Amino acid sequence: MAKKAARVVLDGEAIRRALTRITHEILEKNQGTDHLALVGIHTRGVDLSRRLAAKLEEEEGVKIPCGEIDITLYRDDVGRKRTRPEVRGTHIPFSVDDTRIVLVDDVFYTGRTIRAAMDALIDFGRPRSIQLAVLVDRGHRELPIRPDYVGKNLPTARSEHVHVRLSEREGTDEVVIE
């Protein structure tokens, strides 16, 4: 498989704008911040959920509860892949009962990660609703799951790789396809 040249599809400014738009969409859909909470999926979903929380606070002056979730133990391919994923720990410092939860991840692909994350969340209680925000929807879903908030729809081939780089980890904000 010949590697295509890397192409930047979102730069720092575009990511910032996309997150600002998602912030407004979340507020609009939920009519404010009542019962709202964010849960980021390890690793970059956690970074993105913190950015969204900061923007929501800027906008509404309210601190939104933030949690993080590691889906390793809920994967449907445990023992099937060559590498055994590292378990990174789940931390949800609020009751999920009756909460409107916005799950946050960087890339939406097959939907299997989100399925696992929903299973994990429901083990913590009964949320009023679960919504999904992603920075990039690259298509190829394999389960009947669709994001509520999308930073950018990015049609891809399965052979392509989508890399999300965030300043919290990589020192720069960009989404690259190769």
Next chain:
Amino acid sequence: MFTQRHFLGIAGLTQEELLFLLDTAESFREISEREVKKVPTLRGKTIINLFYESSTRTRTSFEIAAKRLSADAINITASASSVTKGETLLDTARNLVAMRPAAIVIRHPSSGAPHFLARLVDCPVINAGDGTHEHPTQALLDLLTIRERKGSIAGLTVAIVGDVLHSRVARSNMLALTTLGAQVRLIGPRTLLPAEFRSWGVELHTDLRQGLAGADVVMALRLQRERQARNFFPSTEEYSRRFGISLAALAEAKPDVLIMHPGPMNRGVEIDSTVADGPYSVILDQVTNGVAVRMAILYLLTTQTQEVVEVEPTVRDEAAA
């Protein structure tokens, strides 16, 4: 990373591997604090607990760990099995393997029994205590408890007090603690303090107060009467007077000393109730952490893929026959 097929002992583990195991165990601790204390990871897998020695904590802990990972846990105790009819460990193991478990957890009075088993079966074997040799999951849960309270292991002074000679807990802990950079002191009567341990880089003390001076952590060991073939000290009373952990003796240790005991405790013999139930005791934290450690070990060993695993084909054919 941790790529071993079996978990037989602390011996041979690197600092990096030990820290990885502790980090993994730490992420499992949260599951036991949830309302639903269960994750689906090992659904459809069977864990066999094969116990040739009595145990409350370790067996229950492994069973709970397996169940919280959604595995099916089967307990076999030697006293209620075909072992009493004369079946050998090898035959028992082959029959169990033929039932396709994902892992076998074994406790055995003979040192090396898990290692013997590991050579003969084609599933991961976990040592839950073998004779006077090792009890590696106990050492991990002790390290996790210390790290939780003290932040790190390196640089701490840890006093292990009592029947060192017969203690697999002491051996595993000594190895783990020194690998992670702690200073270990062994304290006990000369008859229960093998001089060769000096070569492991630990201090030996026959005076309790001297040994406890400035200690960050004190681990009391159970007096293992069932393994003492002869008399190692004149009387239990004298032993208790000289080596029992009392509040008075603890005055020598650091003011924020941690008190640990692997259980079961002989109250009034190796540890006073005032100490065991006192503010510095983390004995019940050890038990809680035990579940997290065993979940981590079960997870790491049973989710290895077939590509990683090497199986001796002849043994597998035999076991399946």
